[in-house]
Amino acid sequence: MSVDIRLASSRGKGADLYHGEDPGNIVTPGDVITADTGFMRGHGTYMEEDCLHASVAGTVERVNKLVSVRPPKTRYNGEIGDVVIGRVIELALRRWRVETHSRMDSVLMLSSVNLPGGELRRRSEEDEKMMRSYLKEGDLISAEVQNVMSDGCLSLHTRSLKYGKLGQGTLVQVSPSLVLRRKTHFHNLPVGASIILGNNGFIWLSPTQDEQDGDTGGYQTNLQPVSHSDREVIARLRNCVLALADRQMLLFDTSILHAYEASMKHTVKELLKPEVIADVVDLVRQRMELEGS
């Protein structure tokens, strides 16, 4: 067994793109953004003495009259329609409590899930007693945000066959701001794995499933052993996602596939080393710049 040892000083810093210029839209808490009263107060700002102040450190963003400040790192702020991945932590009356890295536990109501077998009917007392057999504590689910309550608590639903309980796979947690909002967050990658990019920064990697088991509603987990090659693909994807997140690259299907391709010359294990991460991410960045222009 070989052990890899390096000094902290030999760790590369990566490409430094900073040349001392100030983009002018950077604020820190307490900074006055504007003294003009014609603006609306958005997230990350507060009003005092007729001036708009920043309350977080980040970049100022303006949409018409609305001024807000976006910090580089926050907890997940849910919006209706977001795809999220969460873990069931508690069963309560007619609902499951789900941890989604939001500031409060999210709620999945019994009335907003598809029952096994796709039945559409009123939820009876029997269903309430059966709740733990559908989803129990510790289960991972994918869901959509149905509603955001006034206190910021998210209400979820799984009323579509693409949502529901997750079976075998790997969960990766990254910062929610790194997941790009797109039309679709479910991808069957051509390399032989599926990925769900949760808006809350939870990313689910799993072997690609055949379509035929759709009618179970996702409550029966497929416990067939996953082949070694599939597992290696998933492990490589996981390390690619972590590498991109480490360098604050936005995550979406293209960037992850680029990273996967760029990583092929290294072994899966090597992808955890800082210098390999820098190498792979630089290649991805170059390729994105080339294809974008």
Next chain:
Amino acid sequence: MAGMELLSDQGFRMDGRKSNELRRIRFKKGVFNQADGSAYLEQGNTKVLAAVYGPHEIRGSKSKALHDRVLINCQYSMATFSTQDRKRRPRGDRKSQEMTSHLKQTFDAVVLTELYPKTQLDIYVEVLQSDGGNYCASVNAATLALMDAGIPMKDYVIACAGSFTRETPIIDINHLEESSGGAEVIMAILPRCDQIVFLEMNSRLHEDHLSAVMDHVMAGCKDIFNVLNQQVREELVRRTVQDSLVDSG
């Protein structure tokens, strides 16, 4: 006794600083992956780690929840190896409990608590090496950790300690100056609104000198603020420049 003077005839202190000179400040934000925000801060030989978790669902009994604002939960602790004599420090000792409640008061005043009702915000501070000004370094580190977590605050909170010797106010005092028996004035301020969030004085100081010491400590706080703010801004700029290149690409 010449070597033991807090302020020499030439106006230098025992560690070679002038009366209104700060110790070297170095910090790093985001030192932990698991926490929502974290910071490591050195002020001279005082070294502090701060971690912020939350806002998240109330842990423990739900009855602690406040229906109109976030519950701030602080924990201050000192490492066994942080002082000259190695000593096991149980977490609940009186000194650290007092420090904990001071930290809680300070951050209750500055975090925009009403934005996150019925949730909890944990601030953990650990002193790794203690050389005077533990409260000050803890406050400054926790401010940076809160900023790293993206928690809305009215302003930075900056704390600084001061003392008075040979008719001269001195600021950012170290352990020797702290334990020499002179008065100690500790202040936490909001540097841009000139508001005092926390003020503490140990032992006696003549009334005539109080305002002079307070003025100097306040100036010291603003100096610390400038040092911190400059680096925080620079890190943000670095990051946005990188992001904008990726976006345009």
